[in-house]
Amino acid sequence: MSGTFVGMPAFPAAAREAVGDATLRGNLRHATHTIRDKRARAVAELDDWAALREAGRRIKDHTLRHLDRYLVQLEESVTAAGGTVHWAADADEANEIVARLVEETGEREVVKVKSMATQEIGLNEALEARGIHAYETDLAELIVQLGKDRPSHILVPAIHRNRGEIRDIFRSEMGAWGRPAPEGLTDTPAELAEAARLHLREKFLRARVGVSGANFMVAETGTLVVVESEGNGRMCLTLPETLISVVGIEKIVPSWRDLEVFLQTLPRSSTAERMNPYTSMWTGTTDEDGPRTFHLVLLDNGRTDTLADEVGRQALRCIRCSACLNVCPVYERAGGHAYGSVYPGPIGAILSPQLRGTGSEIDASLPYASSLCGACYEVCPVAIDIPEVLVHLRERVVQGGPAVREGNRVVLKPAKGHAAERAAMRAAGWAFDRPGALRAGQRLASRSRRLHPRTLPGPGRAWSGSRELPAVPAEPFRDWWQRTHGGKGEAE
Numbered sequence: 483m484s485g486t487f488v489g490m491p492a493f494p495a496a497a498r499e500a501v502g503d504a505t506l507r508g509n510l511r512h513a514t515h516t517i518r519d520k521r522a523r524a525v526a527e528l529d530d531w532a533a534l535r536e537a538g539r540r541i542k543d544h545t546l547r548h549l550d551r552y553l554v555q556l557e558e559s560v561t562a563a564g565g566t567v568h569w570a571a572d573a574d575e576a577n578e579i580v581a582r583l584v585e586e587t588g589e590r591e592v593v594k595v596k597s598m599a600t601q602e603i604g605l606n607e608a609l610e611a612r613g614i615h616a617y618e619t620d621l622a623e624l625i626v627q628l629g630k631d632r633p634s635h636i637l638v639p640a641i642h643r644n645r646g647e648i649r650d651i652f653r654s655e656m657g658a659w660g661r662p663a664p665e666g667l668t669d670t671p672a673e674l675a676e677a678a679r680l681h682l683r684e685k686f687l688r689a690r691v692g693v694s695g696a697n698f699m700v701a702e703t704g705t706l707v708v709v710e711s712e713g714n715g716r717m718c719l720t721l722p723e724t725l726i727s728v729v730g731i732e733k734i735v736p737s738w739r740d741l742e743v744f745l746q747t748l749p750r751s752s753t754a755e756r757m758n759p760y761t762s763m764w765t766g767t768t769d770e771d772g773p774r775t776f777h778l779v780l781l782d783n784g785r786t787d788t789l790a791d792e793v794g795r796q797a798l799r800c801i802r803c804s805a806c807l808n809v810c811p812v813y814e815r816a817g818g819h820a821y822g823s824v825y826p827g828p829i830g831a832i833l834s835p836q837l838r839g840t841g842s843e844i845d846a847s848l849p850y851a852s853s854l855c856g857a858c859y860e861v862c863p864v865a866i867d868i869p870e871v872l873v874h875l876r877e878r879v880v881q882g883g884p885a886v887r888e889g890n891r892v893v894l895k896p897a898k899g900h901a902a903e904r905a906a907m908r909a910a911g912w913a914f915d916r917p918g919a920l921r922a923g924q925r926l927a928s929r930s931r932r933l934h935p936r937t938l939p940g941p942g943r944a945w946s947g948s949r950e951l952p953a954v955p956a957e958p959f960r961d962w963w964q965r966t967h968g969g970k971g972e973a974e
């Protein structure tokens with residue numbers, strides 16, 4: 483994933499710092515509450531929201547089950563329409579393909595549509611290393627890029643910035659990237675938007691190469707779909723002579739009919755709009771209009787491994803609406819940077835450890851970055867049971883052990899706490915399989931109850947330090963039942 487996140491501390495340490503930043507918390511609280519309330523009203527307008535949600539879940543599950551077939555169909559459709567398909571197993575391969583394609587055009591700069599996939603692979607940094615400048619054209623991405631910052635939200639990457647901060651970034655940085663900010667720029671939204679529009683327009687008109695992702699790819703026709711709100715995407719997708727789209731392999735839908743569902747659920751879940759202001763669709767190339775050359779880079783980068791996990795694969799249903807971020811109490815307080823990935827919030831907590839594995843400190847900590855309140859599942863338009871996947875991934879972390887740094891390597895080792903937890907579970911399993919031993923153990927525990935410590939030793943000390951240990955009853959339940967019911971109904 484993006485090199486900009488490499489070396490991030492584990493979630494608890496990163497979150498602690500973020501929680502202490504009062505400005506950040508204020509920005510996040512204001513923004514997430516505004517978006518979540520608007521979303522709730524937009525969703526409530528539809529009587530068939532539950533049916534749409536279920537249809538979205540089914541379409542995605544069906545597609546993922548037959549992904550091999552649909553990918554081949556998509557490649558054939560794109561090729562027949564005049565496009566060229568490239569397959570990238572990981573981030574390095576995808577970056578190499580894109581850099582080579584840009585170099586073949588002889589150009590040294592590209593304009594970009596906002597794209598999570600290209601952020602995931604760190605494309606901008608990889609292009610920069612080859613002397614190619616990538617210009618973000620989405621307003622929030624522009625703010626992040628000019629501010630030499632990292633995105634902190636899927637939909638609103640600069641959600642952690644307020645208007646005053648954005649004005650300062652525009653004033654100090656725009657000139658170094660192109661047209662400077664107008665004299666006397668204030669922090670009113672209209673002036674900030676106009677400054678960005680003027681700055682970007684010259685880039686749109688000059689660029690010969692555009693780079694995008696896609697929200698959906700229709701297998702039956704080879705059509706790619708980008709939905710956005712600002713019109714910058716439309717500019718990048720139509721003006722350049724060469725268009726290169728980097729898209730995760732899970733973004734396929736089988737047919738145009740399937741789009742009907744997502745084009746209703748995505749805008750209401752993300753921006754609380756009834757429909758997207760700009761929905762761009764293109765199928766290969768045409769002689770009279772748009773880019774003359776189209777390349778599609780299909781990105782795996784951990785998706786096939788995720789697909790192999792029966793519980794975890796549901797994360798691949800995600801349509802990146804970000805509704806789960808906006809309702810998450812942990813995200814609201816910790817902010818997006820603490821997740822150490824371009825995918826923050828609840829979806830990031832289940833996606834990053836699957837795409838990247840749980841081998842690093844940050845990825846091993848992400849499944850614990852949740853209170854398991856379930857608000858994310860309630861709002862998800864494709865019904866991803868995020869709490870279920872979080873618990874599943876915690877199990878994986880415990881089984882594999884946490885990540886431990888050894889020199890400059892990160893390795894998985896069973897920690898004392900996890901080893902003790904596993905030993906306790908094994909002992910419990912042994913006892914529950916042997917009713918006689920269980921009964922003897924319960925009687926012994928009851929008779930020795932006055933000798934029990936009030937706090938647990940070893941790794942259990944942290945747990946019992948903030949909780950009352952439940953007292954063992956003077957008489958085990960089974961003995962009480964035997965005495966009061968004469969053994970009737972008792973199953974041993």
Ligand code: SF4
Pocket residue numbers: 751799800801802803804805806807829858861862863864865866
């Ligand atoms: S997990 Fe669901 S709610 Fe969260 S971004 Fe993905 S589709 Fe949206």
